[in-house]
Amino acid sequence: MFLIGQYDSPFVRRVAIAMRLYDLSFEHRPWSTFGDGDKIAPFNPLRRVPTLVLDDGGALIESAAILDYLDELVGPEKAMIAAQGPARRSGLKTIALATGLGDKSVSLVYERVLRKDDNRSKIWVERCEVQIGGVLEVLEKERAGIASPYWFGEKIGHPDIAVACVLRFTNEAHPRLFDAARYPALAAHAARCEALAVFKEIQQPLIPPSGD
Numbered sequence: 001m002f003l004i005g006q007y008d009s010p011f012v013r014r015v016a017i018a019m020r021l022y023d024l025s026f027e028h029r030p031w032s033t034f035g036d037g038d039k040i041a042p043f044n045p046l047r048r049v050p051t052l053v054l055d056d057g058g059a060l061i062e063s064a065a066i067l068d069y070l071d072e073l074v075g076p077e078k079a080m081i082a083a084q085g086p087a088r089r090s091g092l093k094t095i096a097l098a099t100g101l102g103d104k105s106v107s108l109v110y111e112r113v114l115r116k117d118d119n120r121s122k123i124w125v126e127r128c129e130v131q132i133g134g135v136l137e138v139l140e141k142e143r144a145g146i147a148s149p150y151w152f153g154e155k156i157g158h159p160d161i162a163v164a165c166v167l168r169f170t171n172e173a174h175p176r177l178f179d180a181a182r183y184p185a186l187a188a189h190a191a192r193c194e195a196l197a198v199f200k201e202i203q204q205p206l207i208p209p210s211g212d
């Protein structure tokens, strides 16, 4: 199978990190959503990443759906989220907050680089910034109340990976919005994850689209 997308995307990165942790081999096609849109389109008409192309030629889109498939592949014992019950719901909520924050951060990048007329929507930018701040506050409070090395215990899980990937992206794209002194538990969480070999291997400094 091959994974389409660059590792500066927090969504592509979280899928690739999970695949490595699951020991699943894959080829990486680091196609850019804007520059290589025509290459992505036959696999995903939305021209979005991550897109995972399976050995039978079928393509999976959306990081959550891709990870759902990978979890099924490795089975419930190995899956990096509880199979059911309150622990699963809680994990899915943390992931949704993190990836929602990621959506807002990505949206702010597009707003910044794709508008050539200096005509950004003030309402949209302010809304995204409020949403990002709100999620950071909630995640900080949640993480500060957890003593274990990872969000749901001793072992790394999808929520940990999602939060760390999104924090790195947000920090690179909008350093003003993530002040480590204000969010010390999240900063420590990100540092713990980024220190792992798999996070060091699977990363790429942010290259925003040029808009040309």
Ligand SMILES: N[C@@H](CCC(=O)N[C@@H](CS)C(=O)NCC(=O)O)C(=O)O
Residues within 6 Å of the ligand: 008, 009, 010, 011, 033, 046, 047, 048, 049, 050, 061, 062, 063, 064, 099, 103, 106
């Ligand atoms: N909800 C999607 C978000 C993926 C996403 O936003 N990908 C960005 C790159 S970071 C993308 O494909 N952007 C191009 C576009 O949306 O047209 C997921 O979880 O996979």
